[in-house]
Amino acid sequence: YKFIQSPMDFGPLNFLQTTNTASLDFGRILFNSPSAVLRPQSPRDISLLLSFLSASSYSKVTVAARGAGHSIYGQAQALDGIVIEMDSIPSNVVIREKGEDEAGFSYADVSGGALWIELLEESLKFGLAPRSWTDYLYLSIGGTLSNGGISGQTFKYGPQISNVLQLEVVTGKGEVVTCSPNKSSDLFYAVLGGLGQFGIITSARILLQEAPHKVRWVRAFYEDFSTFISDQELLVSMPNLVDYVEGFIVLNEQSLHSASIAFPAHLDFIHKFQSKGSSSKVYYCVEFAVHDYQTKGTDVEQVVEEISRLLSYLPSHIYSVEVSYFDFLNRVRMEEMSLRGRGLWDVPHPWLNMFVPKSGIKEFRDLLMENISSDDFEGPLLIYPLIRDKWDMNMSVVLPEAVREQVVYVVGVLRSASPASCSTHCLNNLLHRHRHVAETASRPHIGGKQYLAHHPSTAHWQDHFGPRWDQFKARKSRFDPLSILAPGHGIFPRLYAPSH
Numbered sequence: 001y002k003f004i005q006s007p008m009d010f011g012p013l014n015f016l017q018t019t020n021t022a023s024l025d026f027g028r029i030l031f032n033s034p035s036a037v038l039r040p041q042s043p044r045d046i047s048l049l050l051s052f053l054s055a056s057s058y059s060k061v062t063v064a065a066r067g068a069g070h071s072i073y074g075q076a077q078a079l080d081g082i083v084i085e086m087d088s089i090p091s092n093v094v095i096r097e098k099g100e101d102e103a104g105f106s107y108a109d110v111s112g113g114a115l116w117i118e119l120l121e122e123s124l125k126f127g128l129a130p131r132s133w134t135d136y137l138y139l140s141i142g143g144t145l146s147n148g149g150i151s152g153q154t155f156k157y158g159p160q161i162s163n164v165l166q167l168e169v170v171t172g173k174g175e176v177v178t179c180s181p182n183k184s185s186d187l188f189y190a191v192l193g194g195l196g197q198f199g200i201i202t203s204a205r206i207l208l209q210e211a212p213h214k215v216r217w218v219r220a221f222y223e224d225f226s227t228f229i230s231d232q233e234l235l236v237s238m239p240n241l242v243d244y245v246e247g248f249i250v251l252n253e254q255s256l257h258s259a260s261i262a263f264p265a266h267l268d269f270i271h272k273f274q275s276k277g278s279s280s281k282v283y284y285c286v287e288f289a290v291h292d293y294q295t296k297g298t299d300v301e302q303v304v305e306e307i308s309r310l311l312s313y314l315p316s317h318i319y320s321v322e323v324s325y326f327d328f329l330n331r332v333r334m335e336e337m338s339l340r341g342r343g344l345w346d347v348p349h350p351w352l353n354m355f356v357p358k359s360g361i362k363e364f365r366d367l368l369m370e371n372i373s374s375d376d377f378e379g380p381l382l383i384y385p386l387i388r389d390k391w392d393m394n395m396s397v398v399l400p401e402a403v404r405e406q407v408v409y410v411v412g413v414l415r416s417a418s419p420a421s422c423s424t425h426c427l428n429n430l431l432h433r434h435r436h437v438a439e440t441a442s443r444p445h446i447g448g449k450q451y452l453a454h455h456p457s458t459a460h461w462q463d464h465f466g467p468r469w470d471q472f473k474a475r476k477s478r479f480d481p482l483s484i485l486a487p488g489h490g491i492f493p494r495l496y497a498p499s500h
């Protein structure tokens with residue numbers, strides 16, 4: 001590409017041949033090299049590049065925005081294309097408190113490449129914070145808004161994409177558009193959960209609320225899966241009392257230990273794994289939290305007790321701790337540090353994330369258990385319910401089609417495959433098994449859909465979107481007609497006129 005070989009031909013943009021990060025992501029499974037890397041200084045640089053590329057039907061060049069690169073399957077990579085590293089634009093976080101303008105609530109304007117941790121740190125200075133989170137905060141705003149952004153608050157406030165007031169987007173045609181539910185709303189809804197297909201988010205306006213000082217964080221253990229999920233469903237039916245609900249499957253002692261690094265309580269039932277003498281024994285852990293605003297007249301411990309009385313956990317297997325709100329939200333950072341210290345963070349991560357309707361969750365659990373072995377599983381296995389009504393189905397995000405079911409589970413098989421214990425053959429075998437689980441679970445008897453999906457062909461993507469495919473495709477032709485953007489998903493082939 002001429003303009004890459006001689007950047008002077010291409011106005012003010014300087015390209016790098018590559019960087020250490022452009023072909024790397026958290027998955028460490030795919031390593032597609034781009035032809036060039038752009039480290040923009042402003043949204044205008046991005047607009048210049050996309051305007052240029054979209055004006056020539058002879059160019060084959062694709063473009064991927066890279067936020068924090070925490071994708072699993074090369075979604076932010078661009079084989080032989082251009083990677084735009086969003087972290088080169090200085091992070092900008094502007095907080096507007098309620099009453100400062102006519103909005104009637106507090107919000108933050110934050111750049112698309114900024115990390116959620118940066119937004120948290122800045123907003124806490126004002127006693128404010130976003131309402132909806134991901135478990136890990138070193139992810140970019142643009143990266144999670146392109147997917148959904150879910151965590152234990154999602155049942156209450158919806159995913160992160162349901163908490164956005166406005167976006168600034170550079171479309172695949174290079175146009176810089178400010179969009180919201182009232183202004184260029186088609187682009188707004190397309191981009192949220194849109195897998196980076198329609199434009200690059202350069203700024204987002206995120207709703208804020210008063211931040212609690214502390215959090216009461218509770219874990220309760222179960223032997224029986226049905227009791228475990230019915231208690232989770234009970235918790236998400238009480239949004240007035242409960243602020244966070246998650247849960248995980250405890251496959252072995254090691255998985256309990258690794259899930260407990262940030263949880264400052266001694267979980268003294270580890271001996272049970274041993275005393276049973278059987279490696280197939282699994283436990284389930286419900287995790288919930290109640291915010292503590294330290295206001296007079298409310299006793300958070302009492303609220304927690306009241307909630308706990310309604311639950312049917314194993315007698316005396318409940319643990320409750322108090323942590324600061326910041327530490328609670330940043331809990332996965334502690335796990336990261338521990339894993340980094342043991343050389344277990346920068347390893348392949350063959351993850352599988354699925355949304356499963358309530359009616360299929362027991363069958364899905366059985367399918368999963370048939371396909372993972374509790375002896376060698378490393379990493380968390382998350383499972384918790386979400387409420388469908390909190391999602392806006394005009395956005396591009398995909399949920400299971402069983403529309404009458406309010407409760408949808410998210411299941412995260414967040415597996416690490418350290419090369420020391422899992423060879424390339426072993427990794428391929430895990431990937432193969434996950435694909436089998438995903439494909440089986442997508443059939444109507446379970447009716448699941450992948451979250452952070454990875455599919456091998458356009459036809460698979462068409463199945464993934466189901467009845468919503470036509471809308472997704474129409475939005476693509478409108479906002480990125482040559483399919484320049486986010487090639488790493490493999491949804492749309494790049495369109496160009498071959499020059500014989």
Ligand SMILES: Cc1cc2nc3c(=O)[nH]c(=O)nc-3n(C[C@H](O)[C@H](O)[C@H](O)COP(=O)(O)OP(=O)(O)OC[C@H]3O[C@@H](n4cnc5c(N)ncnc54)[C@H](O)[C@@H]3O)c2cc1C
Nearest residue numbers: 067068069070071112134135136140142143149150196201
């Ligand atoms: C340790 C860890 C924990 C996680 N926890 C959660 C969790 O709790 N909940 C959850 O929902 N997800 C979670 N995720 C998944 C995470 O939300 C997604 O992988 C997300 O894409 C990561 O953001 P990123 O900035 O690293 O994106 P990248 O990997 O950089 O990009 C992801 C996709 O978005 C596109 N993109 C990136 N920036 C932009 C932009 N500014 N505009 C438009 N498109 C863009 C890319 O082209 C790519 O297609 C986790 C991931 C990891 C590794």
